[in-house]
Amino acid sequence: MTIKLLRHPHLETEILERNLSSTIDRQRRYALISVHGDPSVQLGKDGAGGQNLYVKSLGLSLAKRGCQVDMFTRRESSDRPDIIEHANGCRTIRLTAGPTKFIHRDELFPYLPEFLEAWLKFQQQTGTTYDLIHSNYWLSGWVALQLRSRLGIPQVHTYHSVGAVKYKAMDIVPKIALSRLGIEWACLEQSDCVVATSLKEKQDLRQLVSQQGQIQVIPCSIDIQHFSQVDKVHARQQLGIPDNQKMILYVGRFDERKGIEVLVRACAQLPSILKDRCQIYLVGGSHKNAVDTVEQQRIRSLVTELDLNNITTFTGSIDQTHLPTYYAAADICVVPSYYEPFGLVAIEAMAARTPLIASKVGGLQETVLDGETGLLVPPRDPEALSNAITRLLSEPQTARSMGISGYERVCSQFGQRAVAEKMHLLYDSLIYKNKFSQSNHYI
Ligand code: UDP
Structure with a gap:
C-alpha cells in the first residue's frame, strides 16, 4: 500500500483513502490547536460556538479510534484547570499567552509568539512528540505554520471562517484584516492540506485566496443520536409550549453576521393571525457583560421596537x-446568517427532524436541499424569510416531511464516525507523505 503512495506522491487523497483504509495507523499522536476556541467551555456565549465544538468532537472521535489527541488552547481564566482529560486519549491543554482573561480574537495576534513558546516548552518538558498538527482558524494557523517549519511536522488547517469572504460582507473591516489575509494565504499555500467543510468554502478559497495548495472537503459532523433522541410532545411539555402555539427557534452566538435582526424583522411581518400563535426562542448569548452584549442589546431593542416582547424569549x-429539547420542541429552526462557512446548528436541527429555513449562503447551500430538507432564502431579506416561515407554519405536512428528509440526510452525510474516519485517513496519508519526502526515500 505505501509503495503505491511513494511512487505517486501527487495522488489525490481519495485514491489514497481507498488504498490505505485497512492499513491506517491508530497509534498516532495529534495536536489540535485552537488558540481562541477552548474546546471545554460552554457554547453560545463569550464568542464560543462551532469551532469549539468541532475541535472537541474531532478530538473525542479520534480518541475513540485509539489515537492520542491533545487540544491546545489559550488560558482565558485562572479558575480553570491547565489540563482536562475528557476521555482516554483526549485532553484539553491550556497554555498561557498574554493576560489570563477573555480577549477578543481580533486582539489576539500579538500574543501568538508567546503561545508558540509555551507550546514548545510543554512539548520539551513532557517529552511529547506529535505526528501531525491540525490548526483551527487563522490565529492557530500562524502557530502551526511556525511549528511545521521548525519541527517538520505536517499541518492540516481548517479555516472556520475565511477572511476574504467575511470582509466582503462587512462595511468596516477591522485593523487586523491585512495580517489575517496574509496568514490565510500562507495556510493554504504552505500547510500540507486544508480541510474545507463545504464545496462552497473550497471554491471561495480557490477564487479569493489561492490556486495553490491542497484542499480536501470534509464536512462537520454531530452526534446524531444526541440530537434525535428527544420526543416532540415531551420537549414541548418541558418548555411549556401549548399545543396551539408555533415555536420558531434560533440557536447560536449573538453576532451581527448571524442575521438575528432579519429573523426578528421577518417575524414582525408575519400575518397577524399567525404571529399571535407564535413563540420566538432566541437561544444563545452570555448572561453578563461580554463580547456579545452589544448585539444582544441591539436585538432586544429591536424586539421592543417591533412590539414582539410578549412572544420572544431570550434564553x-x-x-x-x-x-x-429546544430543537425537538420547535416547529421550525431558522439560520438567518449573512455568512456561514458550514453552520452546525443546521445539521443539529435536521438531526432532531425539525424543518429548517436557512440563508442561501456558504455551506448552508449544500447542507439544506431547498424544498426537500428545508427552505433556502436570500440573506438579509426579512420579507423572503417571513414568507418562508408563513409557508412552513401553514403547511405542517410539508414541514414534517422536510424534517424527516433532513434527518435522513444528516444520517447519510454528517455522522461523527464516518467523518472522523475521513479525517484520520487524511492525517495518515499526510504523515506517510511527509516522512518519505523528508527522507527523500522514493522506492
Ligand atoms: N450552541 C450551544 N448553546 C447555545 C448556542 C449555541 O451549544 O446556547 C452551539 C450550537 O449547538 C452549535 C454551535 O454552538 O453547535 C454553533 O455552531 P455554528 O457552526 O452553527 O456557528 P458558529 O459558532 O461556528 O458561527
Whole structure:
C-alpha cells in the first residue's frame, strides 16, 4: 500500500483513502490547536460556538479510534484547570499567552509568539512528540505554520471562517484584516492540506485566496443520536409550549453576521393571525457583560421596537446537554446568517427532524436541499424569510416531511464516525507523505 503512495506522491487523497483504509495507523499522536476556541467551555456565549465544538468532537472521535489527541488552547481564566482529560486519549491543554482573561480574537495576534513558546516548552518538558498538527482558524494557523517549519511536522488547517469572504460582507473591516489575509494565504499555500467543510468554502478559497495548495472537503459532523433522541410532545411539555402555539427557534452566538435582526424583522411581518400563535426562542448569548452584549442589546431593542416582547424569549446560552429539547420542541429552526462557512446548528436541527429555513449562503447551500430538507432564502431579506416561515407554519405536512428528509440526510452525510474516519485517513496519508519526502526515500 505505501509503495503505491511513494511512487505517486501527487495522488489525490481519495485514491489514497481507498488504498490505505485497512492499513491506517491508530497509534498516532495529534495536536489540535485552537488558540481562541477552548474546546471545554460552554457554547453560545463569550464568542464560543462551532469551532469549539468541532475541535472537541474531532478530538473525542479520534480518541475513540485509539489515537492520542491533545487540544491546545489559550488560558482565558485562572479558575480553570491547565489540563482536562475528557476521555482516554483526549485532553484539553491550556497554555498561557498574554493576560489570563477573555480577549477578543481580533486582539489576539500579538500574543501568538508567546503561545508558540509555551507550546514548545510543554512539548520539551513532557517529552511529547506529535505526528501531525491540525490548526483551527487563522490565529492557530500562524502557530502551526511556525511549528511545521521548525519541527517538520505536517499541518492540516481548517479555516472556520475565511477572511476574504467575511470582509466582503462587512462595511468596516477591522485593523487586523491585512495580517489575517496574509496568514490565510500562507495556510493554504504552505500547510500540507486544508480541510474545507463545504464545496462552497473550497471554491471561495480557490477564487479569493489561492490556486495553490491542497484542499480536501470534509464536512462537520454531530452526534446524531444526541440530537434525535428527544420526543416532540415531551420537549414541548418541558418548555411549556401549548399545543396551539408555533415555536420558531434560533440557536447560536449573538453576532451581527448571524442575521438575528432579519429573523426578528421577518417575524414582525408575519400575518397577524399567525404571529399571535407564535413563540420566538432566541437561544444563545452570555448572561453578563461580554463580547456579545452589544448585539444582544441591539436585538432586544429591536424586539421592543417591533412590539414582539410578549412572544420572544431570550434564553441565554443553553448547554449542549439540553439543546435537543429546544430543537425537538420547535416547529421550525431558522439560520438567518449573512455568512456561514458550514453552520452546525443546521445539521443539529435536521438531526432532531425539525424543518429548517436557512440563508442561501456558504455551506448552508449544500447542507439544506431547498424544498426537500428545508427552505433556502436570500440573506438579509426579512420579507423572503417571513414568507418562508408563513409557508412552513401553514403547511405542517410539508414541514414534517422536510424534517424527516433532513434527518435522513444528516444520517447519510454528517455522522461523527464516518467523518472522523475521513479525517484520520487524511492525517495518515499526510504523515506517510511527509516522512518519505523528508527522507527523500522514493522506492
Ligand atoms: N450552541 C450551544 N448553546 C447555545 C448556542 C449555541 O451549544 O446556547 C452551539 C450550537 O449547538 C452549535 C454551535 O454552538 O453547535 C454553533 O455552531 P455554528 O457552526 O452553527 O456557528 P458558529 O459558532 O461556528 O458561527
